[in-house]
Amino acid sequence: MASISLEDVRNETVDLETVPVQEVFQHLKCSKEGLSSAEGDNRLKIFGPNKLEEKSESKLLKFTARRLGMGSNMYPSTTLLGDNKTGEMGGLNIDELIEKADGFAGVFPEHKYEIVKRLQDRKHICGMTGDGVNDAPALKKADIGIAVDDATDAARSASDIVLTEPGLSVIVSAVLTSRAIFQRMKNYTIYAVSITIRIVLGFLLVALVWKFDFAPFMVLIIAILNDGTIMTISKDRVKPSPTPDSWKLKEIFATGIVLGTYMALATALFFYLAHDTDFFTNAFGVRSIKENDKELMAALYLQVSIISQALIFVTRSRSWSFVERPGALLVIAFLAAQLVATCIAVYANWEFCKMQGIGWGWGGAIWAFSVVTYFPLDVLKFAIRYALSGKAWNNINNKTAFTNRTDYGKGEREAQWATAQRTLHGLNQATATSDLFGDNQGYRELSELAEQAAKRAEVARLRELHTLKGHVESVVKLKGLDIDTIQQSYTV
Numbered sequence: 001m002a003s004i005s006l007e008d009v010r011n012e013t014v015d016l017e018t019v020p021v022q023e024v025f026q027h028l029k030c031s032k033e034g035l036s037s038a039e040g041d042n043r044l045k046i047f048g049p050n051k052l053e054e055k056s057e058s059k060l061l062k063f064t065a066r067r068l069g070m071g072s073n074m075y076p077s078t079t080l081l082g083d084n085k086t087g088e089m090g091g092l093n094i095d096e097l098i099e100k101a102d103g104f105a106g107v108f109p110e111h112k113y114e115i116v117k118r119l120q121d122r123k124h125i126c127g128m129t130g131d132g133v134n135d136a137p138a139l140k141k142a143d144i145g146i147a148v149d150d151a152t153d154a155a156r157s158a159s160d161i162v163l164t165e166p167g168l169s170v171i172v173s174a175v176l177t178s179r180a181i182f183q184r185m186k187n188y189t190i191y192a193v194s195i196t197i198r199i200v201l202g203f204l205l206v207a208l209v210w211k212f213d214f215a216p217f218m219v220l221i222i223a224i225l226n227d228g229t230i231m232t233i234s235k236d237r238v239k240p241s242p243t244p245d246s247w248k249l250k251e252i253f254a255t256g257i258v259l260g261t262y263m264a265l266a267t268a269l270f271f272y273l274a275h276d277t278d279f280f281t282n283a284f285g286v287r288s289i290k291e292n293d294k295e296l297m298a299a300l301y302l303q304v305s306i307i308s309q310a311l312i313f314v315t316r317s318r319s320w321s322f323v324e325r326p327g328a329l330l331v332i333a334f335l336a337a338q339l340v341a342t343c344i345a346v347y348a349n350w351e352f353c354k355m356q357g358i359g360w361g362w363g364g365a366i367w368a369f370s371v372v373t374y375f376p377l378d379v380l381k382f383a384i385r386y387a388l389s390g391k392a393w394n395n396i397n398n399k400t401a402f403t404n405r406t407d408y409g410k411g412e413r414e415a416q417w418a419t420a421q422r423t424l425h426g427l428n429q430a431t432a433t434s435d436l437f438g439d440n441q442g443y444r445e446l447s448e449l450a451e452q453a454a455k456r457a458e459v460a461r462l463r464e465l466h467t468l469k470g471h472v473e474s475v476v477k478l479k480g481l482d483i484d485t486i487q488q489s490y491t492v
Contacts, residue, residue, distance in 0.1 A: 073102040076456075095122060112138035129168065130155050146171065179240035186245075186252065188233055190315045193256025194263070195226070195308055202264035202304065206271050212293070215353035218301045221344070222308065225337040229309050229330070236327040239318050255384050259314070262380055263307055266373040270303050270366075271296070284365040294356035299366060301355070302345035306370040309334055314377045321378055342367075 075097075095118050104115065116126045116138050128135070128142035131151040136158040139145035145159035149166045156162050163170050199219070206212050273279040274289060275296060281288050289295040312334070317324040345366075347357045 073100075075101050075104055076106050094118070099124070109134040109137065113141055116141045129171070130159070176240050179245060180238050182245055183238045183240055184233055184236065186247075187236075187238070187312075187316045188230065189252050190255050190259075191230070191312055193253060194260040194311055194315070197257055197260025198263040198267075198308060198311075199304075201261060202267040205264060205268040206300070209268070210271065210275060212271070212275075212296070212300075214300065215297060215355065217350075217353040218297070218355065221341075222301070222305050225305065225341060226309055229312065229333045229337050232327065232329045232333045233312070233316070236316060236330045237325060238316060239324055241318075251385070251388050254388060255315075255381065258380055258384055259311065259377060262377065263311065263373075266307060267300070267304060270369060270373075271300060274299055280362070280365050280369075284361065284368070286359075286361040286365055289358065289362070292356070294354050295358045295362075297353070297355040298345040298348065298358045299362055302341060302358075302363065302366045303370060305341040305345075306338060306367065307373060309337060310370065310374050311377065314374075314381055 098115055098118050099122055104111070107115070112128065112130070112135065116128055119126050120141070120143070125144070126142045127144040127146065128138050129146040129148060130136070130139050131148045133152055133154045136154045139147065139155060139158040144161065146161045146163065147155045147159035148163050148168065149170075151159070151162070199222075203214050203219075206214065276290070278288060278290075280286055289299060312330070313321040313326060316326065316330075342363050345358055346360055346363050349356050
């Protein structure tokens with residue numbers, strides 16, 4: 001490439017015919033994954049600082065953050081941090097701004113270390129990615145340091161995790177994979193709690209109310225078939241949590257207790273209908289087994305086996321269980337286990353456990369009963385999640401406030417809105433926020449914040465006029481080329 005400086009192009013002291021426009025465009029090309037560190041350094045040596053690269057990095061940062069569910073509220077470090085080390089910036093507390101921001105673009109090494117340090121001082125767990133020697137202090141300081149694929153030895157040694165594939169998108173894959181693993185563990189835990197309560201409480205009710213003793217050997221058969229199906233959870237298709245999740249024991253045990261209790265009551269209802277009524281005889285046309293305890297043993301075994309294993313499809317899904325497609329291995333294991341259980345209940349005549357086959361008519365009736373009692377499990381799952389989220393109680397409070405307060409709580413709602421806006425922009429909370437426009441200090445601070453945002457936007461616009469892309473487009477226009485056609489051949 002010819003030695004032509006941007007200053008020469010700006011001052012028009014160079015023959016425009018000698019400008020290698022196509023070569024410039026070729027150098028501007030980069031892959032969709034973004035530039036590697038080596039490519040970025042090479043471009044920096046050839047073209048110098050390019051504000052477009054910072055914009056590209058900011059877009060990539062926002063895209064990655066959205067994929068992780070972290071938000072896209074990104075700020076340039078020069079605007080928020082500047083050179084001020086006193087902890088105040090335009091009347092705003094830097095610690096609060098750092099804590100409320102989703103990320104920063106275009107940071108310097110000292111900014112990286114300072115951001116990590118300030119977040120740790122506020123009792124946060126911090127992660128940091130880097131590739132160069134200047135990132136090593138922040139990587140070492142962070143609780144979780146991540147070195148990218150082409151990182152230097154200093155960055156690798158200071159990091160806790162070293163990526164082996166280029167680009168930052170691998171972090172998204174790592175987080176989604178870890179969330180999927182966590183979701184599988186959570187699904188299994190809820191299932192285990194539910195089944196434990198379901199088996200103990202269900203057979204306890206049958207034994208206490210009807211004096212019916214369920215054979216221990218049949219419980220062993222249920223456990224063996226269940227374990228074979230549960231082992232396939234490790235290969236199941238799961239939907240990772242859209243936000244960072246945590247080990248909520250309250251939610252796990254509450255869900256397990258409610259689902260387990262419901263299934264135990266369903267088993268008690270089934271035994272009552274089969275033992276004390278002619279419901280199945282009238283509804284499905286099967287013979288009565290009220291007086292035959294051996295056939296009742298087989299019928300009870302099949303009902304417990306079906307609904308117990310079907311529960312895994314409820315606990316594994318975040319929405320309706322029949323909407324999220326399970327893994328093929330899990331479906332095959334479930335069908336195989338229930339085929340074995342159905343054949344045992346239909347054909348087995350085992351004197352040692354006092355069980356006699358009930359035939360395919362009763363087998364179909366029990367399957368129909370199990371399908372009907374399966375669907376409320378999803379409704380209960382949603383109800384538990386909604387109750388534990390606190391939204392139900394908030395709605396009750398909001399309804400009370402709306403109907404019983406002056407002007408339907410207008411003043412309180414305005415105060416809540418003002419507080420939310422001040423928190424969003426990192427402002428300290430005012431001492432009195434009952435009247436948004438009566439708080440002169442808060443109104444003045446909001447006005448100053450708006451003016452600062454307008455100034456930052458104007459400065460960014462002026463800087464963009466002097467970018468490399470602007471100079472190249474000026475040259476193209478002077479040469480009379482078709483800018484739309486040329487723009488299709490390069491990306492920045």
